[in-house]
Amino acid sequence: MAVRPRRTLLAAVIAGALAAMAACGEGAADSASGQTTLIVKTFSQFGYDELYEEYEASHPGVTIKEENIGKLGDYLPKLQQWMAAGKGAGDVVAIEEGILSQFMAEPDRFVNLREHGVDALRPNFLEWKWKQASTPDGSKVVGLGTDVGAQGMCYRTDLFAAAGLPTDREAVGALWPTWDDYLATGKRFKAAGKDAKFFDSSGSIYQNILMQQGDHTYYDTANELVIDSNPGVKEAWDQTVELVEAGLSANIDQWSPQWNAGFKTGSFATIPCPSWMLGTIEKQAGPENKGKWDVARVPGDGGVRGGSFLAVPAQSGHQAEAAELVKFLTSAKGQTAAFKAKNNFPSSPQAIDDPAVRDFTNPYFNDAPVGKIFGDSVKALKPVYLGPDNNPIGDRVGNALTAVEQGKLKPDEAWSKAVDDAKRLVK
């Protein structure tokens, strides 16, 4: 008996030492055996697992390792740190559109993909998506587009049925051509007196309405903070507050454990779902709720929310190999595969028109024709310019809305707090 703990300890020490040696040896083994390990940094879900396998099979000598951080909010500071420190970023990094402009400010930290022959690929991307990750003069291409956050509205059919609302996705979509109609539907739902609330949190609704308000949000294209002078921001705020004051919000913070659980337990009946969120819903709601969630059109006009790019940091030791991998993953074929895996909607016109995407139905969501729903919304897309501190400002506005939901601040007080916080952050 006395020996056992010591032996486990010894084993642990040896295991630790081996791991440390393996970690040190990685770089050295690379050059010796001709093996290249490409490290891909991602957040949330990119749905690349099968693509990696395929790429490794067709490129002997290349091993791909994806390092994922669940929340974008946690990923951003890490990425900033890696880029500034000049190490740690690996070979390929994912950049979400909300954080893109701050990295575009220093294009030299990334490999110019034009030097790796991406010019010929330009027609493979939506024009605005291509331009977003290019320098203004077009001399440098920092990243290639992966997906666009095409909009939909997800809803629980069982809760809708219980509240006497239609459950067919066409009929549901017809309930809310505008956000005012969405509010009216919410009131009907509430009047039915069910336990569930109508939507999850002010944050997701607000974000969605905001992205439908024209071509810029907190910043104008000259990177001036216009949060208090851009009428679109206030309009999105007011619309959201109206929904909150009608008592429709479940007031569950996005990305919190309760939010994750809410998909399963049905704490809320609807949630605005950009295409990339379908993967999250399926994962959190679990197989036992298959068929209970469905997708309808989003209120208002189109609008994009989210969507990402892949870039190669200049610090990568395998720039050429990494650029090849980026080209592969962002190709029409790669985007189609990622769409099928996690519903990340393609930013490549070829992929969007590909019958594999166009006719794709998602079995988890009652065979919803998500390819068509999101494809239609993408056609109406207008790019929205997001400035450098877009996401941190969004965090602060989100906190102010939460305070309204908690009844801790009046909407006016919360609005001036959000504006003040944004100004203090940027100053």
Place this chain on the structure above:
Amino acid sequence: MVTDLRPRTAEKTAPAPRPASKRPFLSQVDAKWSPYLFIAPFFVIFGIFGLFPLGYTAWVSLHDWDLGGAGAFVGLDNYTTLFGDPDFWNAVGNTLGMLVLATVPQLLLALVLASLLNQKLRGLTFLRMGVVLPIVTSVAAVGIVFSQIFDRDAGMANGLLGLFDIAPVDWRADKWSSWTAISTMVNWRWTGYNALIYLAAMQAIPRELYEAATVDGASKVRQFRSITVPMIRPAVIFTVIMSTIAGTQLFTEPLIFGQGGFAISGGSLRQFQTLSMYMFEKAFRDFDYGYGSAVAWMIFLLITLLGVVNFLITRKGR
């Protein structure tokens, strides 16, 4: 004081003491310097990992320092801004509030627990082991479990309140409620540890004192107040200082208690953002290293200040 035990006669037979220089040089060095050498590892490591970061943080705090490295030297600008920063003072208030809520009940409870464990009970070893079990659990696990207990919609705490017809509490929405929830985590985790320290001190109290008190007709409570507490005073001072330091650096529990992607803000209106969280937000989320370092130094000064206050109070009572 060293007592010389050598026979005096030896000195008489050799009246002229040998000059020190005749002793071998190395042995002289050995005698004089090896003690320093033996304690050196601590000071070298403390210098590298304690003193140097402290000084360097002070240096950074005097600069406009961001991800790109050192910017302009700005003198005390960061501190001036800090003193006018409502979020900073909010964090100071939160930290001190939770410090009181987490330390006072914890130490009182530990004292009671220790005196109970000092009695003759069945399964004493089992009970004594039991109280320190919470320390073995990881802070993250404690944070997650307690966050669920104090959940607004499906939490056990609200369930219990419901039995008494008390309306459910939105624990994260108010200062008092969030502080209570977080302090509960701290108390749960550390009460047993402090109780064990008190217990060790109590066992060093001579039994005769209690016997004499019993003969004099003193009650158990009276004995506890007049014998136990004064006798374990050094242990109490130790735990007060340790809990104060830990409380001032409170970070993980409130962070996990917070929700969503912006949990570091400690609630929608920063209801439970502690100083450490504010430092982290400034340094590692906004990448204002200079400002974050200034916050770090204020934490250091606050701990020092509280330490001095503790010291003065305990000295006065002596």
